[in-house]
Amino acid sequence: xxxxxxxxxxxxxxxxxxxxxxxxxxxxxxxxxxxxxxxxxxxxxxxxxxxxxxxxxxxxxxxxxxxxxxxxxxxxxxxxxxxxxxxxxxxxxxxxxxxxxxxxxxxxxxxxxxxxxxxxxxxxxxxxxxxxxxxxxxxxxxxxxxxxxxxxxxxxxxxxxxxxxxxxxxxxxxxxxxxxxxxxxxxxxxxxxxxxxxxxxxxxxxxxxxxxxxxxxxxxxxxxxxxxxxxxxxxxxxxxxxxxxxxxxxxxxxxxxxxxxxxxxxxxxxxxxxxxx
Numbered sequence: 001x002x003x004x005x006x007x008x009x010x011x012x013x014x015x016x017x018x019x020x021x022x023x024x025x026x027x028x029x030x031x032x033x034x035x036x037x038x039x040x041x042x043x044x045x046x047x048x049x050x051x052x053x054x055x056x057x058x059x060x061x062x063x064x065x066x067x068x069x070x071x072x073x074x075x076x077x078x079x080x081x082x083x084x085x086x087x088x089x090x091x092x093x094x095x096x097x098x099x100x101x102x103x104x105x106x107x108x109x110x111x112x113x114x115x116x117x118x119x120x121x122x123x124x125x126x127x128x129x130x131x132x133x134x135x136x137x138x139x140x141x142x143x144x145x146x147x148x149x150x151x152x153x154x155x156x157x158x159x160x161x162x163x164x165x166x167x168x169x170x171x172x173x174x175x176x177x178x179x180x181x182x183x184x185x186x187x188x189x190x191x192x193x194x195x196x197x198x199x200x201x202x203x204x205x206x207x208x209x210x211x212x213x214x215x216x217x218x219x220x221x222x223x224x225x226x227x228x229x230x231x232x233x234x235x236x237x238x239x240x241x242x243x244x245x246x247x248x249x250x251x252x253x254x255x256x257x258x259x260x261x262x263x264x265x266x267x268x269x270x271x272x273x274x275x276x277x
Contacts, residue, residue: 012259014076015057019049021263024270025148025171031273032167032231033158040093041152047086048147052106054080098155105143137183137197141175163224173217177210177242178265181249181258188251203250210246214239230276238269 011017023046030037054076091099149168153160183196184203198206218235221227245262 010072010075012256013072014079015050015053017260018053018263019046021266022046022049022144022148024266025144026152027270028266028273029149029152029167031270032228033153033164035152035156035158038152038155040090041155044087044090044094045147045151047083047090048102050083051080051087052143054083095155095157098151101146101151101154105146108139108143137176137179140179141172144175145169145172161225163226166220166224170217170220173213173220174242177213177217177246178262180206180210180246181253181262184249184251185253185258207246207249211243214243214246230273234269234272234276237272238265241265241268 023042026042026045027037029035058073058076058080091102094102145168149164149171150160153164158164180197183198184206186196187198187203197209201209218239221231221235242265245257245265249257249262
């Protein structure tokens, strides 16, 4: 049992689970726009998510403790390096257009973790984007939305129509709501200067805002040129599941409530669409 627990913790801490979630949402886009799923884009998204998330999560730890890293962190470093090689391999197979857009969002991820920008733009002693009050959730949502909604269509040469833009907005909203249980969980850990949504408006109002955003997500579907029955059914199911997890989120939630169950929702979304055919 202990070994299984260690494997599961590695699965979560090494960002494999979140990478599967991002890859699942990318696959959802292929289904929504009736495109064959791509065996270049999907593995690229998987490996790039692991690389990006682990870089952001562990850069600050590794740079100060590189000579005395715990075994688990060294293992994650090695795993992240292998994921980086996978990212590079599949990046070379992408189109030039995809690479150009990815370079922009790669820079955003880099600035999110690395302290480079002038002090006067920040609210405490840190100099990276993740320390700007309230910005974290929007950067994550923006990167997810681009990666999962726009990248697969750019790679396929699909025209960026109004329906595509609406889908990107929906994904942006959806990821923000997915992040709210995490922000509620982190209330007892986060510096007050971060200015997260629960810090600013409280847990109750955060849940209310999340519910309103989910409704907005659902209504946006009717602004598309083609409203599909499968999209309405899958949206209804997945938004209901998301709302339940949001409502029951609290500061003292169990260890895997957000890190596993909430982050599993995009995978469930994919499964629902595959079942609907």
